[in-house]
Amino acid sequence: MDMQDTTTLRVRDLNIWLGDRAQRRAIIEDVSLDIRAGEVLCLVGESGSGKTLTGLAIMGMLEGGINFAGEVLFGGQNLLALDETAMQRVRGNRLAMIFQDPMMTLNPVLRVGTQVAETIRAHRRVSWAEAWREGCEALRLVGIPSPEERMRCYPHEFSGGMRQRVAIAIAFLHRPDLIIADEPTTALDVTTQSQILAQVQDLSAKFGTAFLWVTHDLALAAGLADRIAVMYAGKIVETGTCFEVLSTPRHPYTKGLLNSVPTALEKGARLAQIPGAIPSPGSIPSGCRFLPRCNRSTAQCATDPVTDQTKSHQFRCWHPLEVSA
Amino acid sequence: MTQAVILRILQSIGVILVMTVIVFIGLHAIGNPVDVLIPSDADQIERARAVEALGLDKPLWQQYFYFLQGILHGDLGRSFVSGEPALELIMKRLPATLELAISAVVLALLIGVPLGLMAGIYPKSLASRLSVGLSVLGFSVPAFWIAIMMIIVFAVNLGWLPSSGRGDTVRVLGVEWSFLTLDGLRHLLLPALSLSIYKMSLVFRLVRAGAIEISRAEYIRFARAKGLGRRRIVMVHVLKNILIPVITIVGLELGGTIAFAVVTETIFAWPGTGSLIIKSISVLDRPVIVAYLIVIALLFVTINLLTDLAYLILDPRIREKMA
Amino acid sequence: MSDQTPVPPIVVSRPAVWLAWITESPAMAAGSAILMLVIGMAILAPLISPQDPYDLLSLSLFDTKLPPGSQSYDGSTSYLLGTDGQGRDILSGILYGLRISLIVGFGSALIAGAIGTIVGIVAAYFGGWVEALIMRLVDLQLSFPAILVALMLLAFLGKGVGNVVLALVIVEWAGYARTARSAALVELGKDYLTAAKVSLLPVRRIIFVHLLPNCLPPLIVLLTIQVARAISLEATLSFLGVGVKATEPSLGMLIASGFSYILSGTYWITLFPGIALVVTVVAVNLIGDHLRVALNPKLRA
Numbered sequence: 001m002d003m004q005d006t007t008t009l010r011v012r013d014l015n016i017w018l019g020d021r022a023q024r025r026a027i028i029e030d031v032s033l034d035i036r037a038g039e040v041l042c043l044v045g046e047s048g049s050g051k052t053l054t055g056l057a058i059m060g061m062l063e064g065g066i067n068f069a070g071e072v073l074f075g076g077q078n079l080l081a082l083d084e085t086a087m088q089r090v091r092g093n094r095l096a097m098i099f100q101d102p103m104m105t106l107n108p109v110l111r112v113g114t115q116v117a118e119t120i121r122a123h124r125r126v127s128w129a130e131a132w133r134e135g136c137e138a139l140r141l142v143g144i145p146s147p148e149e150r151m152r153c154y155p156h157e158f159s160g161g162m163r164q165r166v167a168i169a170i171a172f173l174h175r176p177d178l179i180i181a182d183e184p185t186t187a188l189d190v191t192t193q194s195q196i197l198a199q200v201q202d203l204s205a206k207f208g209t210a211f212l213w214v215t216h217d218l219a220l221a222a223g224l225a226d227r228i229a230v231m232y233a234g235k236i237v238e239t240g241t242c243f244e245v246l247s248t249p250r251h252p253y254t255k256g257l258l259n260s261v262p263t264a265l266e267k268g269a270r271l272a273q274i275p276g277a278i279p280s281p282g283s284i285p286s287g288c289r290f291l292p293r294c295n296r297s298t299a300q301c302a303t304d305p306v307t308d309q310t311k312s313h314q315f316r317c318w319h320p321l322e323v324s325a
Numbered sequence: 326m327t328q329a330v331i332l333r334i335l336q337s338i339g340v341i342l343v344m345t346v347i348v349f350i351g352l353h354a355i356g357n358p359v360d361v362l363i364p365s366d367a368d369q370i371e372r373a374r375a376v377e378a379l380g381l382d383k384p385l386w387q388q389y390f391y392f393l394q395g396i397l398h399g400d401l402g403r404s405f406v407s408g409e410p411a412l413e414l415i416m417k418r419l420p421a422t423l424e425l426a427i428s429a430v431v432l433a434l435l436i437g438v439p440l441g442l443m444a445g446i447y448p449k450s451l452a453s454r455l456s457v458g459l460s461v462l463g464f465s466v467p468a469f470w471i472a473i474m475m476i477i478v479f480a481v482n483l484g485w486l487p488s489s490g491r492g493d494t495v496r497v498l499g500v501e502w503s504f505l506t507l508d509g510l511r512h513l514l515l516p517a518l519s520l521s522i523y524k525m526s527l528v529f530r531l532v533r534a535g536a537i538e539i540s541r542a543e544y545i546r547f548a549r550a551k552g553l554g555r556r557r558i559v560m561v562h563v564l565k566n567i568l569i570p571v572i573t574i575v576g577l578e579l580g581g582t583i584a585f586a587v588v589t590e591t592i593f594a595w596p597g598t599g600s601l602i603i604k605s606i607s608v609l610d611r612p613v614i615v616a617y618l619i620v621i622a623l624l625f626v627t628i629n630l631l632t633d634l635a636y637l638i639l640d641p642r643i644r645e646k647m648a
Numbered sequence: 649m650s651d652q653t654p655v656p657p658i659v660v661s662r663p664a665v666w667l668a669w670i671t672e673s674p675a676m677a678a679g680s681a682i683l684m685l686v687i688g689m690a691i692l693a694p695l696i697s698p699q700d701p702y703d704l705l706s707l708s709l710f711d712t713k714l715p716p717g718s719q720s721y722d723g724s725t726s727y728l729l730g731t732d733g734q735g736r737d738i739l740s741g742i743l744y745g746l747r748i749s750l751i752v753g754f755g756s757a758l759i760a761g762a763i764g765t766i767v768g769i770v771a772a773y774f775g776g777w778v779e780a781l782i783m784r785l786v787d788l789q790l791s792f793p794a795i796l797v798a799l800m801l802l803a804f805l806g807k808g809v810g811n812v813v814l815a816l817v818i819v820e821w822a823g824y825a826r827t828a829r830s831a832a833l834v835e836l837g838k839d840y841l842t843a844a845k846v847s848l849l850p851v852r853r854i855i856f857v858h859l860l861p862n863c864l865p866p867l868i869v870l871l872t873i874q875v876a877r878a879i880s881l882e883a884t885l886s887f888l889g890v891g892v893k894a895t896e897p898s899l900g901m902l903i904a905s906g907f908s909y910i911l912s913g914t915y916w917i918t919l920f921p922g923i924a925l926v927v928t929v930v931a932v933n934l935i936g937d938h939l940r941v942a943l944n945p946k947l948r949a
Contacts, residue, residue: 059550061546061549061550088554091550092551093552099547104543106547109566109569110562122552123552170551
């Protein structure tokens, strides 16, 4: 099987750290990911595990003072090697991003239409009138009623769900190959959440858009993902198809996460929890990072586990859970 | 929206009324109003006549009513010194003061906003750190001292610019203006610059703080993710958000600038209301002082009103709330 | 393996903590050092100044407007910073002038601070019409520039150190009241004060023991800034001729006395008192700037 042609995004050995050589504090270590065309990869983990930073690194939007190394191959070029001007042409065009809090992602003092149209004009030489008209169509596409009127409104006149629809419309403007979605539904109520999810799934099916969907919500990932990557303290500890990871988790951390998802069947029963807390950058143990919180650890765990990169289902553990069935 | 504006105007009229009460009480509480309104060298008969003419033998509320009537008719007594109507004296000199104050505010904006943006967006650059240091100086050094130093350096030692008066003026719309002639501009530069240093530091700090805060906002991150260039992000997304507090401060500070022009005008012998009031205070020309206070109060209230209206236009969220 | 080794508490004496805190920022260290020096010089003025500027008998008509470094007419003293139009030694004038400037600056800021803080906290604590009345008054006061209000008050009150302090207190109290009220409102929303209120402690005790200490940080910052502002405002008023009397010359007065000579190149009468003024105000502002950052937990993070 030749994966080369169909791979939209290929991240290799992405490292992000703070500080200089003497006092290096790793935040992301040796992260490698592949996302194929039209595929949804859910990057799952607790808050503080480095999911958002991974997304920002791919966008080339890490703040100054944060160091990074590795390769992000997208559209035939290494994004990490591009300068700011070249990167601007990629952002919002072939590669887009949606953020977590819809109340904060739109500029409060600019009309919604301006914020849509300026994105078009950033990438194509069209008049404001033309960009505005295209913007109306984009809003219609994400199910915003009477877009001609809504374009002239300011963000505060929109509900949270409507604002997130605007952000999604902006992300889809140039039919990107990949959208990085950083928990875009977490801040919304449940009914809005499911409407927006359905909308996004429709659009991505229609345009063949791939997604890197960052979330802490395994239940959401189960309904959305083609494949899942589980991140813990800056490392990917398990990847596989949605079915592989959720039905036969091999890493104890994944298993722990699954056990802490409430289900209707266990009503009244105490939810399982993973003891301890995620280590902060700088206090990460050498060897397996999950070691302090793991109940299967042995002396071998003091060295970093290796993964078998040839398999579809990969896990970073010396003592993986058995495949039960 | 119209309703909000009308309400705001009514409010302003209320403030002006309160101000007239304060000035009126001030006239009565501090010293005998007879002394305040009648030249001290007037004889007994003249005094008695004046007391009757001014209604000073009437009850207090009636006197206030006369006072208010006087204001409405533009009659605030005559200057003890020149004998001219006090209000006329003030109004004749007001354009010079406004010219100075507005020039100072414009200078503060022209220099403060770009420097503040730069310092907020590149906080670590040398120029930014230098500007921050200078702004501390600009805050600390009293305006009159800056003015004196400018005279010593630019007028006395270098001889580049004149240090007193308005220079040549041009009559436009029945008022003399300095900024329309080269000589007038040369006379305007030092006073306006020395008056603007404080505001400049203020605008600089405000814009810098705003730029730092807004650059971290999620919507700026989203704007970058859309592929917008740095220019568009800074000049539209950041600047438009900063403009709202800046407009407020400029509006509020225009009043302060007019007040502080008293100092600058005295030093540069600028023939505005400020140098007039200092002279009037030194000879206790009270009708002129009262007229000045009433005019300045009116001016402040008008400026505050205009600032609020500008705010209303700029911030869609407030527009919504007021509607 | 979760080795949470307890950190041994560091025992330091209080002065050491203060010293460390002051030297933490170079601006703060410089500001404090300069202010200490200025205050020290002002206190010791009668001992260290070469001449008593109030003693008119010691002035000589032959020694007027001498440039810096000149010898006196009779050769008995040298004027390090020159003399003014009356033959007064500028250095001595500055040392004595600093006393007036500092007394006015600190005096007015402290009195205004005490009054404004209590008024603000009372407004926050009692709320209702008390608060509404006080805050309308504050708004009105703050909508007129300090310089203008002080100028008018002094026009009616007349010159003098006491009157200048009074005028500055009237001008400045409102700022403290506004800050104290907003700080107190934040504190009043917290549980410990609800607990104190519920436990029926006397109002005076709640305000002074529980509420006031927790409102202090922003007020201390404001106090520092207001000291600088008051010193500079006093100088301005005295320069304009409505401040202190000629018999008790402050720095602003000295600057004014030299102003009429600057066009003839006699710069030192105005320049040196001005430098003393600027250095003092900048030192206080440097401290204020540091306090603003140090006392604000939000900015510190």
